[in-house]
Amino acid sequence: MSNFFDALETRDPSVREAALLAALPLQVAHAKLASAAFAEILKDVHPADVTTRTALAHLPVTRKHELLALQLNSRSHGGSVFGGFSTAGFGAQVPRVFASPGPIYEPEGTAKDYWRMARAIFAAGFRPGELIHNSFSYHFVPAGSMMETGAHALGCTVFPGGTGQTEQQVQAMAELQPAGYIGTPSFLKIILERAAEMGVALPSLTKAMFGGEAFPPSLRDWFTAHGIAGYQCYATADLGSIAYETSAREGLVLDEGVLLEIVRPGTGDPVAEGEVGEVVVTTLNRTYPLIRFGTGDLSAVLPGACPSGRTNMRIKGWMGRADQTTKIRGMFVHPGQVDTIAKRFPEITKARLVVSGEMANDQMTLKVETACSGPDGLAAKVMEAIRDVTKLRGQVEVVLPGSLPNDGKVIEDARSYQ
DSSP states (O other): OOSSSSGGGGSOHHHHHHHHHHHHHHHHHHHHHHOHHHHHHTTTOOGGGOOSHHHHTTSOOEEHHHHHHHHHHHHHTTOOTTTTOOSOOSBTTBSEEEEETTTEEEEEOSSTTTTOOHHHHHHTTOOTTOEEEEOSOOSSSSHHHHHHHHHHHHTOEEEEOOSSOHHHHHHHHHHHOOSEEEEOHHHHHHHHHHHHHHTOOOTTOOEEEEOSSOOOHHHHHHHHHTTOEEEEEEEETTTEEEEEEOTTOSSEEEOTTEEEEEEOTTSOOBOOTTOOEEEEEEEOOSSSOOSSEEEEEEEOEESSOOTTSOOSOEEOOOOOBSOOOEEETTEEEOHHHHHHHHHTOTTEEEEEEEEESBTTOOEEEEEEEESSSSOTTHHHHHHHHHHHHHSSOOEEEEEOTTOSOSSSOSEEEOOBOO
Protein backbone atom coordinates (compact mmCIF):
# COMPACT_ATOMS: atom_id res chain seq x y z
CA MET A 1 0.00 0.00 0.00
CA SER A 2 1.12 3.58 -0.68
CA ASN A 3 2.93 5.58 1.98
CA PHE A 4 0.34 8.30 1.49
CA PHE A 5 -3.35 8.44 2.26
CA ASP A 6 -4.14 9.86 -1.19
CA ALA A 7 -2.64 11.89 -4.06
CA LEU A 8 -3.66 15.18 -2.44
CA GLU A 9 -0.78 14.88 0.02
CA THR A 10 1.91 15.03 -2.67
CA ARG A 11 0.45 17.74 -4.89
CA ASP A 12 2.62 20.55 -6.13
CA PRO A 13 2.15 23.29 -3.51
CA SER A 14 1.05 25.77 -6.18
CA VAL A 15 -1.70 23.37 -7.30
CA ARG A 16 -2.91 22.96 -3.71
CA GLU A 17 -2.87 26.71 -3.11
CA ALA A 18 -4.82 27.34 -6.31
CA ALA A 19 -7.44 24.76 -5.29
CA LEU A 20 -7.82 26.24 -1.81
CA LEU A 21 -8.12 29.79 -3.11
CA ALA A 22 -10.65 28.68 -5.74
CA ALA A 23 -12.78 27.09 -3.00
CA LEU A 24 -12.39 30.04 -0.62
CA PRO A 25 -14.87 32.55 -2.16
CA LEU A 26 -17.44 29.77 -2.56
CA GLN A 27 -17.11 28.86 1.13
CA VAL A 28 -17.33 32.51 2.19
CA ALA A 29 -20.46 32.91 0.08
CA HIS A 30 -21.95 29.74 1.54
CA ALA A 31 -21.21 30.84 5.11
CA LYS A 32 -22.73 34.26 4.49
CA LEU A 33 -25.85 32.81 2.87
CA ALA A 34 -26.53 29.75 5.04
CA SER A 35 -25.18 30.78 8.47
CA ALA A 36 -27.00 33.53 10.35
CA ALA A 37 -23.91 34.32 12.41
CA PHE A 38 -21.66 34.79 9.40
CA ALA A 39 -24.37 36.71 7.57
CA GLU A 40 -23.80 39.35 10.24
CA ILE A 41 -20.03 38.93 10.67
CA LEU A 42 -19.44 39.11 6.89
CA LYS A 43 -22.19 41.61 6.07
CA ASP A 44 -19.74 44.04 4.44
CA VAL A 45 -17.77 41.34 2.62
CA HIS A 46 -18.15 40.53 -1.08
CA PRO A 47 -17.29 36.80 -1.32
CA ALA A 48 -16.17 37.04 -4.95
CA ASP A 49 -13.37 39.38 -3.84
CA VAL A 50 -11.90 36.87 -1.36
CA THR A 51 -9.60 35.04 -3.75
CA THR A 52 -6.19 35.64 -2.14
CA ARG A 53 -4.63 35.21 1.28
CA THR A 54 -4.27 38.98 1.46
CA ALA A 55 -8.02 39.38 0.95
CA LEU A 56 -8.70 36.65 3.51
CA ALA A 57 -6.52 38.50 6.03
CA HIS A 58 -8.90 41.47 5.85
CA LEU A 59 -11.86 39.42 7.09
CA PRO A 60 -12.65 39.52 10.81
CA VAL A 61 -11.31 36.79 13.09
CA THR A 62 -13.96 35.01 15.17
CA ARG A 63 -12.43 33.66 18.37
CA LYS A 64 -13.75 30.90 20.59
CA HIS A 65 -14.91 33.27 23.35
CA GLU A 66 -16.90 35.24 20.76
CA LEU A 67 -18.50 32.07 19.41
CA LEU A 68 -19.45 31.11 22.97
CA ALA A 69 -20.92 34.56 23.65
CA LEU A 70 -23.05 34.39 20.50
CA GLN A 71 -24.24 30.87 21.35
CA LEU A 72 -25.16 31.92 24.90
CA ASN A 73 -27.01 34.99 23.65
CA SER A 74 -28.89 32.99 21.03
CA ARG A 75 -29.93 30.32 23.53
CA SER A 76 -31.05 32.89 26.09
CA HIS A 77 -33.44 34.32 23.49
CA GLY A 78 -34.80 30.98 22.34
CA GLY A 79 -32.65 30.88 19.20
CA SER A 80 -30.30 28.32 17.71
CA VAL A 81 -28.15 26.39 20.20
CA PHE A 82 -25.32 26.82 17.69
CA GLY A 83 -25.56 30.60 17.78
CA GLY A 84 -26.30 30.74 14.06
CA PHE A 85 -22.96 29.22 13.04
CA SER A 86 -24.34 25.87 11.85
CA THR A 87 -26.01 25.74 8.45
CA ALA A 88 -28.27 22.88 9.60
CA GLY A 89 -30.46 22.22 12.61
CA PHE A 90 -31.41 19.02 14.40
CA GLY A 91 -32.53 16.15 12.19
CA ALA A 92 -31.10 13.98 9.46
CA GLN A 93 -28.37 16.48 8.51
CA VAL A 94 -26.98 16.58 12.07
CA PRO A 95 -27.04 13.03 13.50
CA ARG A 96 -25.06 14.05 16.61
CA VAL A 97 -24.45 17.18 18.66
CA PHE A 98 -21.60 17.54 21.16
CA ALA A 99 -20.71 19.90 23.98
CA SER A 100 -17.35 21.41 24.88
CA PRO A 101 -16.64 23.44 28.03
CA GLY A 102 -18.64 26.66 28.08
CA PRO A 103 -20.75 24.94 26.99
CA ILE A 104 -20.14 25.35 23.28
CA TYR A 105 -22.29 23.03 21.18
CA GLU A 106 -20.85 21.52 17.99
CA PRO A 107 -22.82 19.76 15.24
CA GLU A 108 -21.61 16.60 13.56
CA GLY A 109 -22.70 16.48 9.93
CA THR A 110 -23.27 13.51 7.66
CA ALA A 111 -20.19 13.79 5.43
CA LYS A 112 -17.98 10.72 5.43
CA ASP A 113 -15.08 11.32 7.82
CA TYR A 114 -16.78 14.57 8.87
CA TRP A 115 -13.91 15.55 11.19
CA ARG A 116 -11.26 14.59 8.56
CA MET A 117 -9.30 12.33 10.92
CA ALA A 118 -8.57 9.40 8.57
CA ARG A 119 -5.54 11.13 7.06
CA ALA A 120 -3.93 11.66 10.47
CA ILE A 121 -4.70 8.10 11.56
CA PHE A 122 -3.09 6.76 8.38
CA ALA A 123 0.03 8.89 8.97
CA ALA A 124 0.30 7.35 12.45
CA GLY A 125 0.72 3.93 10.81
CA PHE A 126 -2.79 2.46 10.93
CA ARG A 127 -4.03 0.56 7.88
CA PRO A 128 -7.37 -0.85 6.62
CA GLY A 129 -8.46 -4.07 8.27
CA GLU A 130 -6.89 -3.32 11.65
CA LEU A 131 -8.58 -3.01 15.05
CA ILE A 132 -8.10 0.27 16.90
CA HIS A 133 -8.62 0.70 20.64
CA ASN A 134 -10.17 4.18 20.92
CA SER A 135 -9.85 5.66 24.40
CA PHE A 136 -11.01 9.16 23.64
CA SER A 137 -14.18 10.17 25.47
CA TYR A 138 -17.54 9.28 23.96
CA HIS A 139 -19.29 11.39 26.60
CA PHE A 140 -20.36 14.97 25.76
CA VAL A 141 -17.25 15.90 23.72
CA PRO A 142 -16.73 14.87 20.06
CA ALA A 143 -13.26 13.31 20.50
CA GLY A 144 -14.46 9.69 20.54
CA SER A 145 -16.65 10.14 17.49
CA MET A 146 -13.94 12.13 15.70
CA MET A 147 -11.54 9.23 15.87
CA GLU A 148 -14.13 6.51 15.29
CA THR A 149 -15.51 8.07 12.09
CA GLY A 150 -11.97 8.65 10.83
CA ALA A 151 -11.02 5.05 11.57
CA HIS A 152 -14.12 3.78 9.79
CA ALA A 153 -13.31 5.93 6.75
CA LEU A 154 -9.87 4.32 6.73
CA GLY A 155 -11.42 0.84 6.83
CA CYS A 156 -10.59 -0.02 10.44
CA THR A 157 -12.66 -1.62 13.17
CA VAL A 158 -12.97 0.30 16.44
CA PHE A 159 -13.29 -0.81 20.04
CA PRO A 160 -14.91 2.15 21.87
CA GLY A 161 -12.89 1.91 25.06
CA GLY A 162 -13.54 5.48 26.17
CA THR A 163 -11.98 6.69 29.42
CA GLY A 164 -11.56 5.13 32.87
CA GLN A 165 -11.91 1.48 33.98
CA THR A 166 -8.21 0.80 33.54
CA GLU A 167 -8.28 -2.92 34.36
CA GLN A 168 -11.11 -3.51 31.90
CA GLN A 169 -9.11 -1.62 29.27
CA VAL A 170 -6.18 -3.95 29.87
CA GLN A 171 -8.42 -7.01 29.63
CA ALA A 172 -9.98 -5.84 26.37
CA MET A 173 -6.56 -5.16 24.84
CA ALA A 174 -5.24 -8.54 25.92
CA GLU A 175 -8.22 -10.40 24.44
CA LEU A 176 -8.98 -8.34 21.33
CA GLN A 177 -5.32 -7.78 20.37
CA PRO A 178 -5.75 -4.32 18.75
CA ALA A 179 -3.08 -3.08 16.36
CA GLY A 180 -2.88 0.20 18.21
CA TYR A 181 -4.36 2.82 20.48
CA ILE A 182 -5.90 6.26 19.95
CA GLY A 183 -6.33 8.60 22.90
CA THR A 184 -4.29 10.73 25.28
CA PRO A 185 -0.70 9.66 25.93
CA SER A 186 -1.11 9.88 29.70
CA PHE A 187 -3.96 7.35 29.71
CA LEU A 188 -2.07 4.83 27.59
CA LYS A 189 0.89 5.14 29.97
CA ILE A 190 -1.47 4.38 32.87
CA ILE A 191 -2.89 1.37 31.00
CA LEU A 192 0.55 -0.02 30.23
CA GLU A 193 1.73 0.44 33.80
CA ARG A 194 -1.39 -1.27 35.11
CA ALA A 195 -0.91 -4.13 32.62
CA ALA A 196 2.62 -4.61 33.95
CA GLU A 197 1.30 -4.72 37.52
CA MET A 198 -1.26 -7.33 36.46
CA GLY A 199 1.36 -9.36 34.63
CA VAL A 200 -0.55 -9.02 31.36
CA ALA A 201 1.40 -8.75 28.10
CA LEU A 202 0.04 -6.57 25.27
CA PRO A 203 2.25 -7.60 22.32
CA SER A 204 -0.16 -6.51 19.59
CA LEU A 205 -0.06 -2.86 20.68
CA THR A 206 2.69 -1.38 18.47
CA LYS A 207 1.38 2.03 17.42
CA ALA A 208 -0.61 4.92 18.77
CA MET A 209 -2.02 8.27 17.76
CA PHE A 210 -2.23 10.84 20.53
CA GLY A 211 -4.11 14.09 20.99
CA GLY A 212 -5.55 16.31 23.67
CA GLU A 213 -2.26 16.66 25.57
CA ALA A 214 1.34 17.63 25.04
CA PHE A 215 3.53 14.81 23.75
CA PRO A 216 7.13 15.72 24.64
CA PRO A 217 10.13 13.77 23.31
CA SER A 218 10.71 12.21 26.75
CA LEU A 219 7.26 10.60 26.66
CA ARG A 220 7.72 9.56 23.03
CA ASP A 221 10.95 7.82 24.04
CA TRP A 222 9.15 6.07 26.92
CA PHE A 223 6.62 4.59 24.52
CA THR A 224 9.35 3.63 22.05
CA ALA A 225 11.10 1.74 24.84
CA HIS A 226 7.83 -0.14 25.40
CA GLY A 227 7.55 -1.10 21.71
CA ILE A 228 5.01 1.55 20.69
CA ALA A 229 5.51 4.16 17.95
CA GLY A 230 3.42 7.14 19.00
CA TYR A 231 2.42 10.06 16.79
CA GLN A 232 0.47 13.18 17.62
CA CYS A 233 -2.38 14.98 15.91
CA TYR A 234 -3.71 18.50 16.36
CA ALA A 235 -7.50 18.86 16.25
CA THR A 236 -10.22 20.89 17.94
CA ALA A 237 -13.89 20.27 18.63
CA ASP A 238 -14.79 23.23 16.43
CA LEU A 239 -12.60 22.50 13.42
CA GLY A 240 -11.81 18.80 13.44
CA SER A 241 -8.34 17.83 12.20
CA ILE A 242 -5.90 20.69 11.63
CA ALA A 243 -2.50 18.99 11.37
CA TYR A 244 -0.76 15.69 12.08
CA GLU A 245 2.66 14.20 12.69
CA THR A 246 4.39 11.99 10.14
CA SER A 247 7.21 9.46 10.26
CA ALA A 248 9.66 12.34 9.66
CA ARG A 249 8.81 13.74 13.10
CA GLU A 250 9.57 17.27 11.94
CA GLY A 251 6.57 19.36 12.87
CA LEU A 252 2.95 18.69 11.92
CA VAL A 253 1.67 18.62 8.33
CA LEU A 254 -1.56 20.53 7.67
CA ASP A 255 -4.72 18.65 6.79
CA GLU A 256 -5.78 19.07 3.16
CA GLY A 257 -9.17 20.54 4.11
CA VAL A 258 -8.06 23.65 5.99
CA LEU A 259 -6.57 27.02 5.17
CA LEU A 260 -4.31 28.10 8.04
CA GLU A 261 -2.86 31.46 9.03
CA ILE A 262 -0.59 32.49 11.90
CA VAL A 263 -1.55 35.93 13.22
CA ARG A 264 -0.23 38.25 15.89
CA PRO A 265 -2.16 37.53 19.12
CA GLY A 266 -5.02 39.92 19.70
CA THR A 267 -5.17 40.86 16.01
CA GLY A 268 -6.00 39.37 12.64
CA ASP A 269 -2.66 40.36 11.12
CA PRO A 270 -0.58 37.50 9.64
CA VAL A 271 3.00 37.29 10.87
CA ALA A 272 6.12 36.41 8.89
CA GLU A 273 6.94 32.75 8.27
CA GLY A 274 8.62 31.28 11.32
CA GLU A 275 7.25 33.85 13.75
CA VAL A 276 5.12 32.47 16.58
CA GLY A 277 1.50 33.61 16.65
CA GLU A 278 -2.09 32.48 17.00
CA VAL A 279 -3.41 29.69 14.79
CA VAL A 280 -6.37 30.92 12.72
CA VAL A 281 -8.18 28.39 10.54
CA THR A 282 -10.74 28.54 7.73
CA THR A 283 -12.39 25.20 6.95
CA LEU A 284 -14.24 23.94 3.89
CA ASN A 285 -16.84 22.28 6.14
CA ARG A 286 -20.31 22.97 4.69
CA THR A 287 -22.25 22.18 7.89
CA TYR A 288 -20.11 24.33 10.19
CA PRO A 289 -18.32 26.78 7.86
CA LEU A 290 -15.96 28.56 10.24
CA ILE A 291 -14.23 31.47 8.49
CA ARG A 292 -11.01 32.73 10.14
CA PHE A 293 -11.65 30.94 13.41
CA GLY A 294 -9.13 31.90 16.08
CA THR A 295 -8.17 28.76 17.99
CA GLY A 296 -6.36 30.58 20.80
CA ASP A 297 -3.37 28.26 20.26
CA LEU A 298 0.16 29.41 19.48
CA SER A 299 2.30 27.89 16.74
CA ALA A 300 4.58 28.84 13.85
CA VAL A 301 5.06 27.80 10.23
CA LEU A 302 8.08 25.64 9.48
CA PRO A 303 9.95 26.37 6.22
CA GLY A 304 10.28 23.79 3.49
CA ALA A 305 8.53 20.51 2.79
CA CYS A 306 8.18 17.50 5.06
CA PRO A 307 10.89 14.83 4.52
CA SER A 308 8.09 12.24 4.40
CA GLY A 309 7.21 13.48 0.90
CA ARG A 310 4.04 15.34 1.89
CA THR A 311 4.08 18.79 0.36
CA ASN A 312 1.60 20.73 2.49
CA MET A 313 2.61 23.48 4.90
CA ARG A 314 3.97 22.40 8.29
CA ILE A 315 3.61 23.97 11.71
CA LYS A 316 5.68 23.40 14.83
CA GLY A 317 2.73 22.08 16.80
CA TRP A 318 1.08 23.43 19.93
CA MET A 319 3.28 26.09 21.58
CA GLY A 320 0.97 27.55 24.23
CA ARG A 321 -2.08 29.78 24.45
CA ALA A 322 -2.51 33.09 22.63
CA ASP A 323 -4.95 34.70 25.05
CA GLN A 324 -2.55 36.58 27.32
CA THR A 325 -5.08 38.97 28.86
CA THR A 326 -3.60 40.11 32.17
CA LYS A 327 -4.94 42.12 35.09
CA ILE A 328 -2.62 44.99 36.01
CA ARG A 329 -3.41 47.26 38.94
CA GLY A 330 -7.00 46.08 38.80
CA MET A 331 -7.39 46.70 35.06
CA PHE A 332 -7.45 44.05 32.33
CA VAL A 333 -4.94 44.63 29.54
CA HIS A 334 -5.43 42.69 26.28
CA PRO A 335 -2.94 41.78 23.50
CA GLY A 336 -5.11 43.80 21.10
CA GLN A 337 -4.41 46.94 23.14
CA VAL A 338 -0.66 46.40 22.81
CA ASP A 339 -1.15 46.10 19.05
CA THR A 340 -3.23 49.30 19.00
CA ILE A 341 -0.41 51.18 20.73
CA ALA A 342 2.26 49.81 18.38
CA LYS A 343 0.27 50.64 15.24
CA ARG A 344 0.23 54.33 16.18
CA PHE A 345 3.95 54.42 15.41
CA PRO A 346 5.06 53.17 11.97
CA GLU A 347 8.67 52.91 13.13
CA ILE A 348 7.73 50.18 15.67
CA THR A 349 8.00 46.69 14.16
CA LYS A 350 7.22 44.62 17.27
CA ALA A 351 6.08 45.23 20.84
CA ARG A 352 5.97 43.24 24.06
CA LEU A 353 4.45 44.37 27.36
CA VAL A 354 6.37 43.03 30.36
CA VAL A 355 4.58 43.09 33.72
CA SER A 356 6.91 42.82 36.72
CA GLY A 357 7.09 43.57 40.42
CA GLU A 358 5.58 41.91 43.44
CA MET A 359 1.93 41.44 44.25
CA ALA A 360 0.11 44.80 44.70
CA ASN A 361 3.11 46.63 43.19
CA ASP A 362 2.66 46.04 39.47
CA GLN A 363 5.08 47.66 37.06
CA MET A 364 4.75 47.49 33.31
CA THR A 365 7.28 48.19 30.59
CA LEU A 366 6.48 48.20 26.90
CA LYS A 367 9.50 46.98 24.96
CA VAL A 368 9.38 48.15 21.34
CA GLU A 369 11.59 47.13 18.45
CA THR A 370 12.56 49.82 15.96
CA ALA A 371 15.30 50.15 13.35
CA CYS A 372 15.35 53.92 13.79
CA SER A 373 18.39 55.24 15.63
CA GLY A 374 17.08 57.00 18.71
CA PRO A 375 13.86 58.45 17.21
CA ASP A 376 13.14 61.82 18.75
CA GLY A 377 10.74 61.58 21.65
CA LEU A 378 9.48 58.11 20.66
CA ALA A 379 9.55 56.72 24.20
CA ALA A 380 7.65 59.70 25.59
CA LYS A 381 5.04 59.49 22.83
CA VAL A 382 4.59 55.75 23.38
CA MET A 383 4.16 56.35 27.10
CA GLU A 384 1.31 58.73 26.30
CA ALA A 385 -0.26 56.12 24.04
CA ILE A 386 -0.02 53.50 26.80
CA ARG A 387 -1.89 55.80 29.14
CA ASP A 388 -4.48 56.63 26.49
CA VAL A 389 -5.20 53.03 25.48
CA THR A 390 -4.88 51.14 28.77
CA LYS A 391 -5.64 53.95 31.27
CA LEU A 392 -2.47 52.85 33.08
CA ARG A 393 1.00 54.34 33.33
CA GLY A 394 3.93 52.39 31.98
CA GLN A 395 7.57 52.71 31.02
CA VAL A 396 8.98 52.25 27.51
CA GLU A 397 12.18 50.50 26.47
CA VAL A 398 13.37 50.92 22.89
CA VAL A 399 15.31 47.90 21.54
CA LEU A 400 16.81 46.86 18.22
CA PRO A 401 14.91 44.58 15.78
CA GLY A 402 15.29 40.92 16.71
CA SER A 403 15.80 41.64 20.38
CA LEU A 404 12.42 40.35 21.56
CA PRO A 405 11.87 36.55 21.88
CA ASN A 406 10.04 34.71 19.10
CA ASP A 407 7.57 32.96 21.40
CA GLY A 408 4.26 34.58 20.45
CA LYS A 409 3.99 36.51 23.70
CA VAL A 410 2.58 40.00 23.42
CA ILE A 411 2.11 40.30 27.18
CA GLU A 412 4.65 38.67 29.51
CA ASP A 413 3.64 38.30 33.14
CA ALA A 414 6.94 38.25 35.03
CA ARG A 415 5.52 39.16 38.44
CA SER A 416 6.47 37.36 41.63
CA TYR A 417 3.49 35.79 43.41
CA GLN A 418 5.37 34.40 46.39
